[in-house]
Amino acid sequence: MVQESKNIGVSPTIRAATNGDVRKSGDDLDPQLTDTWRTICAGLRRDLGAQIFGQWIKPIKLSRFDSATGELQVILPSEFAANWVRERYSERLTLAWKSHSGDVKTIIFSAKAGSARIAEVKKSNAAAIQDNMAPKSLPGxxxxxxxxxxxxxxxxxxxxxxxxxxxxxxxxxxxxxxxxxxxxxxxxxxxxxxxxxxxxxxxxxxxxxxxxxxxxxxxxxxxxxxxxxxxxxxxxxxxxxxxxxxxxxxxxxxxxxxxxxxxxxxxxxxxxxxxxxxxxxxxxxxxxxxxxxxxxxxxxxxxxxxxxxxIQSAGLELRRDILQHRIASLPHQDVPADVVEFLARTISRNLRELEGGLNKLLAYSQLTGRPITKELAEEQLSDILSACRRRITIDEIQRTVCEYYRLDRNEMSSKRRARAVARPRQVAMYLAKVMTPRSYPEIGRKFGGRDHSTVIHAVKLVEQLRGEDTEMDNDVRMLLRQLES
Known part of the structure; x- marks a missing residue:
């Protein structure tokens, strides 16, 4: 429990959440209280954005209100969510209630019944995260x-x-x-x-x-x-x-x-x-x-x-470094390199979403026992990824690669096999596979009607060369940075 903050008169401890839906427990809640919560939610949606609001604030459900003490209890789906909201948004929520309703003096954040039992099954790893996430304050x-x-x-x-x-x-x-x-x-x-x-x-x-x-x-x-x-x-x-x-x-x-x-x-x-x-x-x-x-x-x-x-938007290298630093700070966490790369490339709007996506993935893995894979990340972070992913086209990739290597755009579809032409074309195929959802046959058609096996060969070759040739790796990194900017 976090001690009551004397200057605002509201305890930052919160254990639950809602989108304006009210779950009654004990005495019925005053309709004015629920209307106030809807008003607060409307403001939070505007200030935080639909993505963050939908993930963390919308699940909040009002539970009980004690008019004698002014204590309002709210419920979140899990202990992880309760801790996260308490840490990130407790002050914003308490101030919002204070400005809209003088009746609410204290907010108690609780987890949905049953979530503690799930956490207990995985308490070894979960404890590490909870300890790292627990809100603390300096005295004075x-x-x-x-x-x-x-x-x-x-x-x-x-x-x-x-x-x-x-x-x-x-x-x-x-x-x-x-x-x-x-x-x-x-x-x-x-x-x-x-x-x-x-x-x-x-x-x-x-x-x-x-x-x-x-x-x-x-x-x-x-x-x-x-x-x-x-x-x-x-x-x-x-x-x-x-x-x-x-x-x-x-x-x-x-x-x-x-x-x-x-x-x-x-x-x-x-x-x-x-x-x-x-x-x-x-x-x-x-x-x-x-x-x-x-x-x-x-x-x-x-x-x-x-x-x-x-402070400019973080580039790919910085996003990758932040993820690796975060993972290194948590004991017994195994996040494959391809998952780190996937998150760094796709969650690019802001660093709070990036860390939030990683935390959500870690928590889901711990609470269900499923190993962290790229497939799991795509499944569980689909809402974040769809909001963050910029739609890069194969035409855009071809144009950028041709400008970088100083080639005519027609060379992307030509039959020429000279290395000065074929290698940039293979790089463009590789980038098309990495940065777009297009299949191998679809990519082949955009490169002069080439067979899907040609695209597969190009992707594997560039992956191999990146590990062996520093110059090739630098070229690809530079192109990725240009395309993502």
Missing amino acids: SSGSFRLELDPRMTFDEFIAGHSNVLALNASQRMASAEKPLFSPLYLQSSTGQGKTHLMHAIGHAYRAEFPDAKIIYMSAERFMIEFVSAMRRNEAMEFKAALREADLLMIDDIQFIVGKNSTQEEFLHTVDSLISRGKRVVVAADRPPQALDGVDQRLLSRLSMGLVAD
């Missing part, structure tokens, strides 16, 4: 704000690549003993590329460097709710004072602060106060400052005056 507070940092989100656990090296270096500098050259640090990327990880890592490193420092980390949504609540309680001055005592202030998802004039005004004054006293400010958003609609120009100016560090 800044003013009236409890600091909660994910122990796994450190700089040591952040996998660096070409797409995120600027943001990583800037974050490390922000957390170091040296005075940073810039403040605020503005981390910008699309969903699931590592912004939140870097903010937690800054918090960990800064606390290690300055154990007595006052650190505040919260989402923009929570900032708004806490500010409004403080005003209603006539405690606005105390709220402002607590914020401005911070040595390090970090606000995530700043895009959600749009359109709130009083909140923006307070945030602006807080940023000004901290920067003028040499304190450190870090914000993160899914778009650059200039693209934040409905934000006061003065606040945009402050957010832009430091360093805006953009």
Whole structure:
């Protein structure tokens, strides 16, 4: 159980989920409560996207509500799902309930009856995952704000690549003993590329460097709710004072602060106060400052005056490294190399989906005893894969290969067997098999009506050459990167 978070008045412990369907247990639930949940779900679907919402939030079912204590119990299909939702979305859910219904004070996340028995059968491996996934928090507070940092989100656990090296270096500098050259640090990327990880890592490193420092980390949504609540309680001055005592202030998802004039005004004054006293400010958003609609120009100016560090979408190499690092951190996990490669190539939209897909696959294998194979991944991750897979055509592959090797496009269908022509053609056949769902006969027809056996030979030959010839492997990697970008 996670201890109750004092500043938001809601326990982050949640054990279940629903899409607005309500499962009654004990006393009937108030219809207003179910309507509120539907409203919350509509907002979460919009904010998280249909894919993540459908996988983790939609299965939630409301179970019981105790009006005397304000405790709401929700149910998830399994302990794994309950732990996952608790870890990833507990704060978002508790804040949503708090903003929509003052009756709900505590949320309890539970697993569906019977799921514990299944987990017990596989408890040896499952325990390793649960221990690694269990949400933990660092003790300590800044003013009236409890600091909660994910122990796994450190700089040591952040996998660096070409797409995120600027943001990583800037974050490390922000957390170091040296005075940073810039403040605020503005981390910008699309969903699931590592912004939140870097903010937690800054918090960990800064606390290690300055154990007595006052650190505040919260989402923009929570900032708004806490500010409004403080005003209603006539405690606005105390709220402002607590914020401005911070040595390090970090606000995530700043895009959600749009359109709130009083909140923006307070945030602006807080940023000004901290920067003028040499304190450190870090914000993160899914778009650059200039693209934040409905934000006061003065606040945009402050957010832009430091360093805006953009995190690009992770490339294939980085996605592969992240999967291998994750697997290495779990004992007794056997994930074949072809499965790692398959996941890295197909789940490319964001890193959160990539890790979520791997975790889902690991959990299913442990709970059913089925070995992890590419076929199992395709079966169990079909929803994620279909949403992520970009439709690459054979025509696109042929065009890219011809440009790379400086060949005329007609050579893909010609009868010429000169090595300078035949080898690129074989590479194109290999890529067509790897990157499209087309069969060998279908691929053969796109290459001048060649027999399927010719395509099979080309695929096997290129696979062999990649293991023997570094130059060939580099060529294929470069082509894959171009086609996936």
